[in-house]
Amino acid sequence: MHIGTMISSHLHVEGNLNEALVRAIEEANACAAICRICADACLGELMVADLVQSIRLDLDCADVCAATSIIGARRTGSNEAVIKRMLEVCAETCAACATECDQHAEMHEHCRICAEACRRCTDACLQAAGTITPKD
Amino acid sequence: MHIGTMISSHLHVEGNLNEALVRAIEEANACAAICRICADACLGELMVADLVQSIRLDLDCADVCAATSIIGARRTGSNEAVIKRMLEVCAETCAACATECDQHAEMHEHCRICAEACRRCTDACLQAAGTITPKD
Amino acid sequence: MHIGTMISSHLHVEGNLNEALVRAIEEANACAAICRICADACLGELMVADLVQSIRLDLDCADVCAATSIIGARRTGSNEAVIKRMLEVCAETCAACATECDQHAEMHEHCRICAEACRRCTDACLQAAGTITPKD
Amino acid sequence: MHIGTMISSHLHVEGNLNEALVRAIEEANACAAICRICADACLGELMVADLVQSIRLDLDCADVCAATSIIGARRTGSNEAVIKRMLEVCAETCAACATECDQHAEMHEHCRICAEACRRCTDACLQAAGTITPKD
Secondary structure (H helix, E strand, O other), X not given: OOHHHXXXXXXXXXXXXXXXXXXXXXXXXXHHHHHHHHHHXXXXXXXXXXXXXXXXXXXXXXXXXXXXXXXXXXXXXHHHHHHHHHHHHHHHHHHHHHHHHHOOOOOOHHHHHHHHHHHHHHHHHHHHHHHOOOOO | OOHHHHXXXXXXXXXXOOHHHXXXXXXXXXXXXXXXXXXXXXXXXXXXXXXXXXXXXXXXXXXXXXXXXXXXXXOOHHHHHHHHHHHHHHHHHHHHHHHHHHOOOOOOHHHHHHHHHHHHHHHHHHHHHHHOOOOO | OOHHHHHHOOOOOOOOOOHHHHHHHHHHHHHHHHHHHHHHHHHOOOOHHHHHHHHHHHHHHHHHHHHHHHHHHOOOHHHHHHHHHXXXXXXXXXXXXXXXXXXXXXXXXXXXXXXXXXXXXXXXXHHHHHOOOOOO | OOHHHHHHOOOOOOOOOOHHHHHHHHHHHHHHHHHHHHHHHHHOOOOHHHHHHHHHHHHHHXXXXXXXXXXXXXXXXXXXXXXXXXXXXXXXXXXXXXXXXXXXXXXXXXXXXXXXXXXXXXXXXXXXXHHOOOOO
């Protein structure tokens, strides 16, 4: 995607691109899509009853990741407190989903890929959150 | 809406409905819709350039409210930590949006209604967050 | 909610409120929330394996309803063709979900309520679509 | 992203991956993100009043693309009619957004990139729609 290029073309941003935030936006966007597909793939497994908690955490994670990705990309100057908080909640949500999906990773390839995406997203969100110091 | 009735019909919930959470889910759902319309109504004003920050905060608020409403309604037993955190971020985001929309409330009826919805949502989210004690 | 009031306060709308569209926006918003809770309640049933198709149609329906509600509320003058098309897709999606949920309505109260919400939304969307004649 | 890999790991899909649909899912996901950033970048321009229609079409396009991408990735066997219809609406919405953004492409790099993403998404959605023949 052209997330970095797009954000660079923004008048309020030019020459001051937060690379860590761009990475978090991209990872959260990817993680949202992957979590939704993992939820649906879990629904397709014969042992779906064993995967209910995975499906729910996948869907929670997808919703938080999608919101984080969208809010992180909006240049709401005075809303940095919200961006930082969302990045932190996103990191936490992805960590919970990764822990659950890890338990099914040997059985289900989609859970393995999903857990990895969640961990990448956790890392990216924590790094991005660390770069933001909201003004009082 | 039938949010309360729907959640009551849920096998994992029966006889244990969190009324404060139901109210937060409903307020957040309504606030998301109102913020989006406020953003669009601001775009329709002649003085749109003065309303840019309102529009952005409206859109941020809509995205956080929508995610909070959806996640709050999902009975993800072990994900209470995420629900509580989202409720807190939602309260904070709505408060920021209310402060901005208040400044335009005399000029624009949609900003006045939006600020009120944001304050109701802040209250409901804080009350609901207070009822949730995540297990370690 | 104050959807009607909010839209009436919009400069591009004043004195020209499409009541059928407002009702469709409200029904689609409610239906999205109800379908998501139905999906989650289905996940909580012992016989979850029998409800996989319900869960998927619920989630599809929620996604289409949410998008329809948001797009219908945006006063994008020249985009009436898209609003009309979304209303039609939404009516069709809700009808498919209602048919599936009806099959489980006797067993599961959430499926019964969901099927009703879907039918109300189908009706409202078709009526609203009938009031819109896109310019060429 | 790993959209293709994820979908391939799905029990209901294995060995029968619709490459055109995968491409549409990816383009719609990217287009949604790009349209949202374009809307926000337009809000940051001095001449924001000239860009109101762009902003609205960007937001409509983002909402339709996001829903299309999510629904397209869900393996709702019997819901192919809805996927096909959403792909068609998505192609139409993207085309409308591209036409508007093209008018500002010389002035604003973000509108140029956005128009291109919309055109790629239109093409991908039409190709994917062509591969789907819903059962009666």
